Amino acid sequence: MAWRDSKASGSRLLLFMASIILGIAAVVSIQSFSENLEENIAIQSKTLMGADFVIDSNQPPNERVLAIIDSLGGANGRSVGFPSMAVFPKSGDAKLVGVRGIEGGYPFYGELETKPEAAAQTYQEAGGALVDATLMLQYGVQTGDSIKLGNTVFPIMGTLISAPGTSGIGASVAPPVIIPYDAVEGTGLIQVGSRIGYDYYFVAEPEQDLVALDEKVDPQLDVENADLDTHISTAEQLGRSYDNFGKFLNLIAFIALLLGCVGVASSVHIYIKEKLRSVAVLKCIGATRRQTFLIYLIQIAGMGLLGGILGVLGGLLLQQSFPLLLEGFLPFEVQISIVPNALWSGLILGVLLSVLFALMPLLNTWFVSPLQVLRVEENGYQKSRKAQLWVVLGIVLFIFSFSFWLLGSIRYALYFVLGILVVFALLGGVATLFMRAIKKYFPTSWGFTSRQSLLNLYRPNNQTTVLILAIGVGTFLISTLYFTKDILLAQVSLEASEDTPNLILMDVQTNEKLAAANSIEAAGLDVLNNIPIITMRMHQIKDRPVRELILDSTATQNRWVLFHEFRVTYRDSLVASERTVEGTWPLERKGNGIIPISMSDNVAADAQVTVGDTLVFNVQGVLMEAQVAHLREVDWARMQINFSILFPSGVLEEAPQFHVLTTKAPDAVKSAALQRDLVRQFPTVSIIDLRQILIVIEDILNKIAWVINFMAFFSILTGIIVLIGSVRTSKYQRIKENVLLRTLGAKSKQILRITALEYLYLGLLGGGIGIVLSLLGSLLLARFVFEVSFVPSTVPFLVVLPSIMALVLLIGLLNSKSVLQSPPLEVLRKEGG
Template sequence: MSLAFNLAWRQLRSQWAAGEIRVLLLALVMAVAATTSVGFFTDRIQSTLARQGAMLLGADAVIVADHPIPPRFAEEATQSNIQISHTLEFPSMVLSGERSQLSEIKALGEGFPLRGALLIQQNGGVAHEAQGIPAPGTIWIEPRLANSLQLQEGDSLELGNSHFKVSAILYSEASRGGDMFSFAPRVMMNAADVQATGLIQFGSRVKYQLLLAADAGAMKTYTDWAQPLLARGERLQDLATARPEIRNALEKTQQFLGLAAMVSVVLAMVAMFLAAMPYVQSSQDSYALMRCFGASGKLISRILLLQTLMLAVIGSALGSLLGFVGQLGLGWLAGKLFVETLPAPSWQPALAGFIVGFATLLAVMWPSLLRLRNVPALHILRQDIALPSWTALWQYTPSVLLAFGLIAWHAGDIKLALAAIGGFSALIIAVLALTRLLRRLLLALPQQQSGAVQLGLAAIRRRPRLFMAQVLGFSLGMAALMLLALIRGDLLHNWQSSLPPDAPNRFVINIQADQLDAIKAFFKQEGLPTPELHPMVRARLTAINGKPLDIASYKDERAKRLAEREFNLSWAADMQDDNRLLAGQWWTPEQAGQPLLSLEQGIADMLHVKLGDHLSYDVAGQPLELTVSSLRKVEWDTMRANFFALTPPGVLDAMPANYLTSLHVPRDRENMLNRLVQQFTNLTVIDVAAVLEQVQAIINKMTSALQYIFGFSVLAGLIVLYAALVATRRERVKEATLLRVLGASTRQIRQSVWVEYLAVGLMAALVASLIANGLAFYISQQVLNIPFSFNWSTSLLTIVLAMILIPMASWWVLRGFLRFSPREILHST
């Protein structure tokens, strides 16, 4: 083993000095750097996004109950070094002289909020972050309560048996995201004052909350412990269950980050395959000479394996270090952008980088190892060992399997992984077929072209497998980057359109049917567009397919809550543009009045309802039976009024109904809401502006994260693709030198290179555009659930740039060697 190690190390040093192994090492370093840098940065971004999302809850997780939470939950959290805080929420009337207002009271325990901050205004100054909670005997109130009751700081407010001093105006609440649709303005008080008010008695509607905050590992351990212990009326709430629009945005961000890491893997594998070619070519003479001196195939195998491991250690270490340094700059920029410091990265991306480095290098080098261990001694005399034959393609099976495995690992989603594997497999098949077809066409063409064109086309005819490898490498690289660009564009457009600047920030409910005309007239008088008014009928689900509803049969706690609560039924002639039909058919105008029902897919799955089922409802004592005719996907993150259950017009007309609407109210028009409530005293206005701002801020940060990740992936991809281009330099230099010996001019050589690589770039770009758009369409529609729009400009730009930049880059790599005489170059090789 010592002999093999010494020979491996010496040969590695000599190959490094000669420059042959540098391309392979560079490719490996950049492969690991791309993987680790994206890994480090996405790890930090995901931590930040999760933390930002937790601000909407005021914690990482919350245990919510309709009764006092058993002490064991807080005790276990304390023992596990998890931060805790308690809150109580309940509705109550507040009094100020002769005026009164229904309010949502929130009593805070010490430490609230565990995530995020409370913004308050005091002494007429600007809103600032609160330090602590309201002092005993004082309260904080929202501006709309202050406007409604004409209160200022220092005024007294009666709450139950106690009087409190208004010490601040509450402008932003960290935990409002978990309960966005609260029906009344917020009043915050100290939990120590609750008992004195006498408001909490037997039968009171109180929501008890235990807020929890810790690192991800500790929280997962705790939630896994707590979930099975939750009793009736208790539930564990986190970001995924609290805010569907944030959950959707987080899921899409994580899927895109996985896509970016997957692209890095594809680029790395392509570059390393091509970079292995000059390494193998330069090593053949050395191993043939060793065979002449009696070296066995077993010794050569050991040397090759040790060299591969040495390269893997060096490349993985350098790549991980470079990836860590690279993400520091991005982290600094992102920190400046987010106006906060990103958390430190974990060590897992570095471990993943080493695993990827070792696995990819061994898999990529395996076919080469098989060829070199059996190189004949005759190779010293005959320099005709070429690329492996078509029958030897089975040797690449480990590489293909590893590539598929890495794609699946980085994708993190089975549909995304299968789509990528299928798309890239189709690309490989298309390139193989097209390159063989092109060679046959070239062979059939008459050989009467001008000198430069003839030389360029002759190179394609003479080396079809090298041409195929180049087209395959460039097309895979371009397809991966195009896929990332297309998905990124669709995803950002979807986010921007889902929460535009004029997204609804107020909901108005309890509108009566006889008030519709007056409401429309009010908005017209105020100079505002008339909002869409949606009917709503309260109904309770009683049976499915004639079988009485058994709430206890549902294991999921959320399903039980949905089954036992009243449904809000509505009707609509047309489906809203933020809804998407998944199954069944939307009704036609002729079907008005027929007992049909369109259900949201999520609630249908939760209640085990499928297309064609018959649902029985009780509407104020009147039985109603509806047949599920369609299932819809609802984009809840549009903030518009939406319903789980819809019927055609004419089905619910005889049922008691009221109306609701969602609208956008500019900051300078908020007084209009006071006039609306004064004119229609039965209306309730739900303010979601603060939550909307938090949601918009999180989405903006996700957008910035995607921009940085995309930019870095493109940069890494360009560097890796350049390494793949340099990998064919040895072959190009030899050919150009021989052409010069035979009398070709530098101009003819340059033109022949342009012709050959123009064909490479054109074919690679065409295949890449076709596959990337097909993949982007599938991933957008089936994985990310966002609209897809074919981007002609991106496809045309890719084709034009490929036809210009690939020949230019190839000539730039080659031109430096043409300054030397053919004799010098031939002697050096």
Template sequence: MWVKLALKLFMRELKRGELTIISAAIALAVLTVFTLSAVTDRIRLNIEQKSTEFIAADRRLDSNHAIDSAFLNEAQQRGLQTAELTYFDTMLFANDDMLLVSVKAATESYPLRGKVIIKNTLDGDTFEVSSGPKKGEVWLSESIFYSMKLQVGDEVEIGAGRFVVSHVLVREPDGALFSFTGNRRIIINQNDIAATKVIQPGSRVFYRFLFAGDETTLSDYYSWIKPQLKDNQTWEGIKDRQSPLGDNLTRSSQFLLIAGLLGIILAAVAMAVSAKRYCERQYDPVAMMKTLGGSRSTIRKMYLLHLSLICFFSISLGLLIGFGLQTLGADYLAQSMGTTLPNAGWKPWFMAIFIGAVCAVMFALKPLLDLFDIPPLRVLRRNLGDTLAIGRMHMAMSALTVFGLMWLFSGNLKVSVILYGASALVVAVLFGISRLIFGGGRRLGLSPANSWSLALATIQKRANANAVQLISFALAIKLMLLLVVLKNDMIADWQAQVPQNAPNAFLINIAKDEVAPISAYFEQHGIEASEFYPVIRGRVQALNNEKYARDVSLQEGEKKDEEAKQGVGRELNLTWAQEMPATNDLVEGEWFNNDGSAQVSVEQGMAEGLKIKLGDELTLLINNQEVSARVTSFRKVDWGSMQPNFFMILNPEALAHFPATYFTASHVSSEQNKVFNQLLMQYPTISVVDIQDRLLQAQSIINQVSLAIGFVLAIVVLCGTLVLISQVQASLAERMQEIVILRTLGARGSLIKQATLYEFLLLGLIAGLVAAIVSDVTLLIIQQQVFELPGKLHPKIWLFGPLSGGVFVALVGYSMVAKTMRQNTQGLLRALS
């Protein structure tokens, strides 16, 4: 019996539009979470897939000694793709010439991710291949052709093996971004190593295994291999690399995560407002049913059935719309990126359904319970039940629900606490402000016929409702401001790391007498270049005459000093300079003085690692000579600036008497390639590290991330707009009553319109001001604690926040009530009835 009545009432309210608000709010929550989750998940997967090209695999295993082949066998049995690489330096012989080159021996399955770029001839077009050279072939980098006057098809010798030069090697996906060994790279087949007879006991060889597959299999494989790894073997992915790219990928993932969290907050606000309004509109029907003999139990079952039907319908609608939105958005992004976005996993579906259901239950349950307590006498006294208070327990449970959903969605407690705390601060501040301002609305002494006076009086009359509206507006504005500014700061930081005119070629092994003519050649042809830096190899030997530990061969009677300080463990590239490089920042101490003593400036991170203090005496071993220098300063070095950087810089008095080679960084445009290659032909002993393709690859990924973030930001702005619409729509009935009363008392239509516009404008200004201040403080915390960026304040948004908030809320709010104000009094009374 009650089911039939409930369904009949449900269909009646559905036709009248009574369920529109709460249904739209649940659908909004679901489509917001689903769209953001699906789009960010697909973007994240695409970014990670693109970024794995930098290591030519999903994971790699590095070792300074031969790796057990059982590792490869196990990976293959688990369904992972594998490739094997071997690196070593040797001499290349051709045309009675010889040249020291860096050899990469690769199996034909290399690369697992990305493509190798090659050419058939020096002047030919580049093209991509997805496998390494065949047995008996060798690919040479372009500089080797110039240095040894080779052509494709010539024969070269590597050790005891003879090979045919089959292609020009342009770029490897996992090529070193920069190395002082130069750009003389060659690739041979892994099976040709034995024929060269180059690798002998004691040879310096580097080994690498590549792996590709799904994340679950890779994680399981790592769990199996981890206990077997030696201390000098490293397992890593692209995010594990200590590089600007790895940092940027982590930051982009965190930004997309924050966007999703903000979407959850917006959805929760919309749901809470709509659920309360829906239940308030059911007070009269419930009172009527009670007077007609309806029991509390029957009414409870009817409305719980209504809630269940609404949830099912709204969640289904939200998933449908969300799927369409994320498909359209992903297709647009894929076309803009020139790629195909992978499909999202199951998480967006689960999160959207779960969050939609939880929001509906948690935010509708208390208003429904209040609804069941409506007294039958309300049919005679319409104000009974209007003052039902929101319980503290319900508020606490709702607050904990929002935080729990954020934590569940993100899996990151720190980010959830920061964003939740900032939103709670907005609520607390605005609640106090609203009570202070709205309570004093009638004491401003404005004229009764003034539209500002009417606006303030209306705000003061609906103090509690306007406080809720103000909080909702401020939360939406705060979240949008936060994402806009954070997006701009992140992209500006990324673009600063890889600027458009960044050096894309490094010239090394320049003789001292070649510096002047090369510099003149650059100036003559308009090629931008940095300063020429002298380079000497040296090892940190001792600190304050206390020697660092060194590796020795463990022959009979020879042991390692385990009690000695742990040093760098390798030789460093040292330089000397009279002035500090412009890209370095002095963080402590003073730059070199001219007292004639040997002095050294140390990079901040190395100083911390070696526990060096200002004034310490550092001893360096250069060739077979020891050089002692006093530490005068510590520098902060931006290793992602693409500029020449050093861990240690000494003054000329310390190192100028040592023979050294020089190197510089230059920016060579495509129009200058020809004259640049002519320079290389004039100076064949110079090695060039060409990183132009690597920079283009990095800039491409940054552009893709920026585009993706912009799309996600647009979704959040749209969700914020929908929250404002739902909040204004919840007050339409009350506004209709006010308009009827004002018209009855003789108020002009223009006065009512202006007062309504001013009301929304004032609410938007206040909400925007508080939102701007809290957003800036939140940004400062997020940049420092989450993104590990130097935090800074943004005073511009203190002005932009109130202005944009006022305009935004005024336009959205006024447009929502404009139709109501255009209706005549008779039409409004009919709608209210």
């Protein structure tokens, strides 16, 4: 019976499943690609690191670290890396780069990809440099030209296309330049305050257990402010980073799938409503409740399975495009393969979601009476509230279970389900309120076509609420994306005030600070800050030495505090990004007593200290006892120099230190000229142009936005299919209404205008509500999460909303074409039949 009945309604049921197909295609493609990504990271982990394991430190290794390196058979290769200014003598241009001096045969896995290829082997012997390809293109430099790093000029041996460990945001801000290890000292770039990383690379024996090695050696290195990373642990960390982004995309795809399910529920509701008389007839001739219910349940489950199969096939095709979509984020090429688990989950999702969301309208077949054959009124049956409650509970539990499976956290799954329920409830509630408002405050003064188009929104089988849900959620996703991107950019944007620096001079030595300040002023600019910086580590927290805390597995302090090299300054006032939380500042040191200091509240919480607690710092070999006298909140999001620890004046002036100078260049031309002049005078000074960093951040956010927009498009596309399904499902109802309107004297133009206005209302309602909800949500995010002022983007209002309205209007009119052109006799014949 299910098969026979479905043959007559197959095209309609297939349309119901189209939205399911889209959602499943999105979920399967993302899950498959995420699995491929994880497999590729595991396979290529050695290539990404260039070795089996590495020992790294941000200070020259002490005797204990060197002894550990020797006990492991000695390093197979080593490197030293730091940021510095590079000058191209050919043009005089200067740029911040990431210098990396390499010794030995590193990388031992993968390769230095260069052009010409031989440069990767010859640059060390020739004492030359390999320069990032993008950097060479940007500054018009070619192989054979030269590059100046500090006091040394290197011939450029080749273009560096790729190398292990040279990808990511850091490489965008400071492009890599590779030179021989022995040439680093001659540059004069390693000075007090230089941010240097020392890496020692190892090739493991075939039988060596790297996990056991990590567990044994890493704690020993931690005590010496060094670290051991294996290619396994690095791959796991990288995998987690991409996994989080994959989960986010999965949730967007799942929302698209849920939208499709809402459309299925609405379409099945109308479909079953038309079948109720047939069900009543079946019951009159002896069919049981269970039999009539199963006939249509089998139909829906079969179409869900078919939708799952088609969705899986679509997902496999879509999966092929993800390497192109995520090209800017991946440091390696991903090999695409079929993931059986993702295919099975797609099939199961197709059947389960179709059945779950169709159960509510399917309950009508259970409770319809055989007497319905004789009745002509609508809803001549009563559904069980208990059965409805169980269905709703099943849907919510399934959504929670699936989101928990994706996120791996009960709390996040609850937040996601709550968020979905709130957005759907708000959209549905607003749609319902709007319908009631139209009935109560109907605009009787409007013209006939305008009034009739409003009436169409609450005709029988109108599906207005479902369409507003589908359109609204898609618009909500895209608008929230734009608003959130504005919030993130606002956090890192440069303020337009005169005292906000955009050029920062790092590593200025004490004997250079006066000359550097004079050079800035000679260029007609002001020195906004001249900040002394001293490096130190925590030696003791309260009454416990840090070495003891590192070895104590039960210690509750955040471990980064124990290993971190703090860069602190001294001053007697707070700046605009700081606010007092507890205590008073400034404080003066009384005689030779304990030194009062100020700590940022987040670092104090991680170190588990508060006002009155004592700390001992190791200031480059000298122990200094201090007491926390002041806690402050620091706005770390501001693009300015902030400090976690402040000392009062009169304490650290004689300590080894370097300085940071800041200024504000009015434009890029002035900035470039000043940088060239400063680097020529002070080759060891590094200059950070905050505007370039902002451009990099904005570019990254735009790439992420493009990927999320691509996924949000599935939600919009789902809404379109629900819209098509709605028009198709209520087609006969619309034809009947148009025939009656023609009988009353309405012209074709009037009917066309009524239909056009109806879809404009739907697009305006769905899109408008979605944008308003995303605006409110983004305002709450900006106020309570990011704590920044929020100026919303105009894109959702000027581009997204008109586009959604035009799309809804176009789809509605195209699908209503046959309705508008149907002759009156068609309806009369059907009624006669």
